[in-house]
Amino acid sequence: MSEQDGKCYFCGAEAVSGESVDRKPACGVCRDRMRDGILLLSVRDDDCRSEPCRTGGMWVLSEAVARRTFCGVDFGTRRWLFVEDGTAAALGFSREKAG
Ligand SMILES: [Zn+2]
Numbered sequence: 534m535s536e537q538d539g540k541c542y543f544c545g546a547e548a549v550s551g552e553s554v555d556r557k558p559a560c561g562v563c564r565d566r567m568r569d570g571i572l573l574l575s576v577r578d579d580d581c582r583s584e585p586c587r588t589g590g591m592w593v594l595s596e597a598v599a600r601r602t603f604c605g606v607d608f609g610t611r612r613w614l615f616v617e618d619g620t621a622a623a624l625g626f627s628r629e630k631a632g
Contacts, residue, residue, distance in 0.1 A: 543572060543613060544591060554612065567612035571599035573626075576615045588618055592626050 541548040542557035553559055554567060566572045575590030596608050602624065603614060616626075 543574060563613075566593045569593060570595050571608055572613040573616045573621070574613065575618050575621050575626075575628075578617045578619045580617075585615055590616075590618070590621055590626065590628050592616075592621075 541560035543563040548558040570593040576585035
């Protein structure tokens with residue numbers, strides 16, 4: 534997925550041009566999710582590329598829960614994370630899509 538194609542980097546919906554998070558296009562829904570909490574995006578296990586293959590799961594954690602679950606991540610600036618499928622399963626996240 535190109536960052537220039539007008540699609541939300543996080544969920545793939547149409548994004549209003551000029552609206553972004555971490556210099557990636559972000560639709561209003563995802564921006565709301567990241568204002569309310571920490572957006573998690575599931576990716577394939579053991580995919581270490583900077584753009585790992587998405588597997589379609591999306592979850593929003595409260596910042597307090599995210600801080601306890603993902604130690605060492607600065608959620609003051611970072612409002613989203615990739616989470617491997619195996620990790621998501623271990624944490625008990627269901628594969629329901631958020632929103
Ligand atoms: Zn989005």
